[in-house]
Amino acid sequence: MAGSRQHIVVIGAGILGASIAYHLARRGARVTLLDRGPPAGEATGASFAWINASFRNPKPYYDLRMVGLQEYRRLEAELAGRLVVTWGGGLNWDLEEAEIDPLVRQHAAWGYDLRIVGRDEIRSLEPKLAAPPERAIFSACEGALAPVAATEALLAVAADLGVEVRIGDEVSDFLVNQGRVIGLETTGGSLEADYVVLAAGVASAGFAARLGFELPLQSSPGLLVHSRPMPPLLGRVVESPGLHMKQDPDGRLVAGTSFGGGPVPNDPEAEGQRLIDRIKAALSGTERLEMERVTLGLRPIPEDGLPAIGPAPGLEGLYLAVMHSGITLAPAVGRFAAMELLDGAEVELLSPFRPDRFAA
Numbered sequence: 001m002a003g004s005r006q007h008i009v010v011i012g013a014g015i016l017g018a019s020i021a022y023h024l025a026r027r028g029a030r031v032t033l034l035d036r037g038p039p040a041g042e043a044t045g046a047s048f049a050w051i052n053a054s055f056r057n058p059k060p061y062y063d064l065r066m067v068g069l070q071e072y073r074r075l076e077a078e079l080a081g082r083l084v085v086t087w088g089g090g091l092n093w094d095l096e097e098a099e100i101d102p103l104v105r106q107h108a109a110w111g112y113d114l115r116i117v118g119r120d121e122i123r124s125l126e127p128k129l130a131a132p133p134e135r136a137i138f139s140a141c142e143g144a145l146a147p148v149a150a151t152e153a154l155l156a157v158a159a160d161l162g163v164e165v166r167i168g169d170e171v172s173d174f175l176v177n178q179g180r181v182i183g184l185e186t187t188g189g190s191l192e193a194d195y196v197v198l199a200a201g202v203a204s205a206g207f208a209a210r211l212g213f214e215l216p217l218q219s220s221p222g223l224l225v226h227s228r229p230m231p232p233l234l235g236r237v238v239e240s241p242g243l244h245m246k247q248d249p250d251g252r253l254v255a256g257t258s259f260g261g262g263p264v265p266n267d268p269e270a271e272g273q274r275l276i277d278r279i280k281a282a283l284s285g286t287e288r289l290e291m292e293r294v295t296l297g298l299r300p301i302p303e304d305g306l307p308a309i310g311p312a313p314g315l316e317g318l319y320l321a322v323m324h325s326g327i328t329l330a331p332a333v334g335r336f337a338a339m340e341l342l343d344g345a346e347v348e349l350l351s352p353f354r355p356d357r358f359a360a
């Protein structure tokens with residue numbers, strides 16, 4: 001896939017499309033980025049945006065997420081203050097008692113920076129917790145960010161590097177010639193491309209079906225509440241039974257009930273208010289806490305739970321980037337995708353995650 005001034009069109013201005021566009025432009029490619037809605041208007045804007053590599057993942061996926069964590073340090077340096085990550089770590093006591101020791105042993109053997117901490121240390125890490133548990137897992141290497149701000153930062157730097165960002169431009173079809181994608185039909189007209197990157201989140205499955213290959217997604221919904229800004233209360237991601245929460249750099253507390261998804265709530269506002277009440281019970285200093293908004297997003301999760309990254313099966317000129325944990329993985333996926341598209345490299349770390357695994 002080599003060539004230096006080829007025209008690459010990226011579909012989707014979520015965090016993955018923004019990161020891929022940025023990394024391509026940083027390497028000198030000519031890039032157009034399209035989105036039908038506002039940047040980060042779908043999964044990214046509804047994301048909890050915890051940067052982590054922890055728990056219940058197969059080793060290759062853990063390895064990729066670890067690289068994601070490390071790549072954030074590089075990206076922060078490159079974006080020179082425009083990307084803000086809160087590196088407070090994660091404090092977790094939302095696990096079955098019997099799970100804790102085996103998970104800690106396994107992740108410690110893999111080199112993950114985690115350990116069990118007792119009540120006194122939990123209290124000193126998070127003094128506002130009303131009822132610190134007897135013990136929790138503290139993963140010091142984890143972080144979190146505000147996903148809309150992070151995406152906007154990537155887009156701004158990408159635009160500085162020459163990326164044409166077309167917001168409000170919807171892709172309606174692909175132009176295909178002799179088994180190769182050569183461009184797109186969009187509401188703004190038709191567009192020629194040497195390569196197209198499909199980073200359209202949950203909408204990617206529909207495009208795949210139209211192009212004749214399988215990309216089965218689970219797409220589970222997730223609701224979060226965002227409070228009005230508060231003074232500093234929480235320094236890290238906290239996962240307790242039925243409540244995970246963090247505080248963004250702008251002071252807003254963000255909380256949800258489960259990382260696993262569930263049914264779409266009948267009344268999202270009422271669910272948001274219930275979450276605000278739970279935060280008030282969990283943290284002191286929150287008497288004046290108020291809900292600002294709720295977000296409800298679909299997680300773009302390939303059917304087997306693992307990312308789908310790489311060339312589309314059976315079609316030239318199309319590269320896919322569809323995954324959950326897209327916040328954690330964005331810097332790594334952006335850089336690796338640019339290497340694969342521009343250098344013809346095949347990044348070995350990505351080999352378990354190729355989209356052709358879904359081919360019949």
Ligand SMILES: Cc1cc2nc3c(=O)[nH]c(=O)nc-3n(C[C@H](O)[C@H](O)[C@H](O)COP(=O)(O)OP(=O)(O)OC[C@H]3O[C@@H](n4cnc5c(N)ncnc54)[C@H](O)[C@@H]3O)c2cc1C
Binds near residue numbers: 045047297326
């Ligand atoms: C509730 C929730 C919690 C999450 N928590 C975490 C977490 O803690 N950590 C983590 O790492 N990940 C988390 N995730 C997952 C993460 O947010 C996603 O993996 C990531 O945001 C996906 O980014 P994306 O750019 O692929 O997709 P999206 O953000 O969905 O972007 C896709 C873009 O494509 C555009 N698009 C679609 N169709 C078209 C079209 N026809 N024409 C033009 N544009 C189009 C859309 O408008 C959209 O902006 C969470 C997700 C949710 C919903």
